[in-house]
Amino acid sequence: MNPFTYARPTGIDEAVSLFTPDSRYIAGGTNLLDLMKENVTHPEQLIDITRLPLKDIEETTDGGLRIGALVSNSDLAWDARIEQHYPLLSKAILAGASPQLRNMATTGGNLLQRTRCYYFYDADTPCNKREPGSGCPARDGLNRIHAILGHSEQCIAVHPSDMCVGLAALDATVIVKGRDGERRIAFADFHRLPGNEPERDNTLADGELVTAVELPAENFSTHCAYLKIRDRQSYAFALVSVAAALQLDGGVIRNVRVALGGVAHKPWRNPEAEALLVGRPADKAAFGELADALLAGAIGFNDNQFKIELARRAIVRALSDAVEGAV
Amino acid sequence: MSSTKDHSGVTTVATYPIAIEINGKPQQLDVHPWTTLLDLLREQIGLTGTKKGCDHGQCGACTVLLNGKRINSCLTIAVMHDGASLTTVEGLASGDDLHPMQAAFVKHDAFQCGYCTPGQLCSAVGMTAEGRAETSDELREHMSGNLCRCGAYPNILSAIEEAMPATREQLERDKGVSR
Known part of the structure; x- marks a missing residue:
């Protein structure tokens, strides 16, 4: 790691005021310190936000939950309210990382973790995300784990989070605080596609701090599934993951949500295609149509063509599982 | 934070004081901000029971109990744990009685x-x-x-x-x- 200075504010405004362009906020640190050891990131100052009052899970006035940015992944996944009312989120979190990492990693940090693209992580190779304009060796290189949707000439990396796939399906809201005050960002607008600025993973302005994530009252606790397909059974990033959520009226779809992980620079959804299924029987024909719509325009590379068919089957399977209950 | 000046008067090395209880023993330490909890244990305190495997949170050899919870000590910096209580493998046994x-x-x-x-x-x-x-x-x-x-x-x-x-x-x- 490069040398850096350290600050430990106790208030949110104080933390935000300490920020400089060469600073990074640190909480769990499980991704940031790894990136610093790999010489991918070299901040001059770390602002330790772990003493800020952002550790609670509170009920909101509209019947949802407000999750403080510092709530650890373990505490969130095992919170009785989350397990009971938002099982999709609990299952998504527990599908990611290892118990040790989940004990340190925070809600805010999970949103901000960076891609595990091999070339991004290897500071000796070009990478448009790490060093804009240097090129993307992944396009013609090792790209088994890379994107099939929403990629650009400049970047084919995927967002690595499981938790975010669950949050995307649940239509969460991200609360951030900057020097200009507080902002609420719809989850779908928080992460971004790489386009011509692959160095930007999300829509945060410099110095803005994630303070909370809000879950709406609608929780899909009766019919939901998180399905994660990976190269080994545990402790691996997703090749494809699916957060599926249904509201059923008898056997008829009243509401459906599907978010995909491991396939794009952000959790992938298609609300228009979801809406087309309302009123249809909850069967494999309908699920297959939604899968086709979600994967419309998918383009694979040398090593990851298989992901397109894998994703299609995973979507149908996850939705079929969700019909059975919360799995 | 305390700093020392090198011969040209440039402030170079900063350390920060932390109080941390390790295996039941309170310790006052000065740490560089980039010292991981793992390196603190092994290099600064001499508790080499905790192992450095991958140093990237992938292998778990560095697992310790921080305030009773298991974490990877390689992926956290010691300076953040002022006031914490830590148990390493050396702290599991009671004297000669194995855990x-x-x-x-x-x-x-x-x-x-x-x-x-x-x-x-x-x-x-x-x-x-x-x-x-x-x-x-x-x-x-x-x-x-x-x-x-x-x-x-x-x-x-x-x-x-x-x-x-x-x-x-x-x-x-x-x-x-x-x-």
Whole structure:
């Protein structure tokens, strides 16, 4: 790691005021310190936000939950309210990382973790995300784990989070605080596609701090599934993951949500295609149509063509599982 | 923060004071901000039981119990843990009496080279405290953050299964003491 200075504010405004362009906020640190050891990131100052009052899970006035940015992944996944009312989120979190990492990693940090693209992580190779304009060796290189949707000439990396796939399906809201005050960002607008600025993973302005994530009252606790397909059974990033959520009226779809992980620079959804299924029987024909719509325009590379068919089957399977209950 | 000036008067080295309890012993330490908890233990304090495997949070050899919870000590910096209580593998036994988890690892021959063992032990104790894993499949899943390159997994699992009830009792007793 490069040398850096350290600050430990106790208030949110104080933390935000300490920020400089060469600073990074640190909480769990499980991704940031790894990136610093790999010489991918070299901040001059770390602002330790772990003493800020952002550790609670509170009920909101509209019947949802407000999750403080510092709530650890373990505490969130095992919170009785989350397990009971938002099982999709609990299952998504527990599908990611290892118990040790989940004990340190925070809600805010999970949103901000960076891609595990091999070339991004290897500071000796070009990478448009790490060093804009240097090129993307992944396009013609090792790209088994890379994107099939929403990629650009400049970047084919995927967002690595499981938790975010669950949050995307649940239509969460991200609360951030900057020097200009507080902002609420719809989850779908928080992460971004790489386009011509692959160095930007999300829509945060410099110095803005994630303070909370809000879950709406609608929780899909009766019919939901998180399905994660990976190269080994545990402790691996997703090749494809699916957060599926249904509201059923008898056997008829009243509401459906599907978010995909491991396939794009952000959790992938298609609300228009979801809406087309309302009123249809909850069967494999309908699920297959939604899968086709979600994967419309998918383009694979040398090593990851298989992901397109894998994703299609995973979507149908996850939705079929969700019909059975919360799995 | 305290800094020293080099011969040209440039401030170069900053350390920060922290108070941390390690295996029941309170310590006052000065640390560089980039010193990981793992390097603090091994290099600054001389507690080399905690192992550095990958140094990237992938192998679990560096697992310790921070305020009772298992974490990867390689992926956190010591300066952030002012006021914390830490248990390493050296702190599991009571004098010459092995912790039930350690005794079970010996009984079941739950290692070959032993390099992953300190992390396996701390992780297994942390998992027991979490109380979320019961069946063999759940135990395997909940121990997936600890790799064993020798492949001693079957015996590690047997050891953990045998030692969990006694570990649970010990955790309850320790809770009573700290109350």
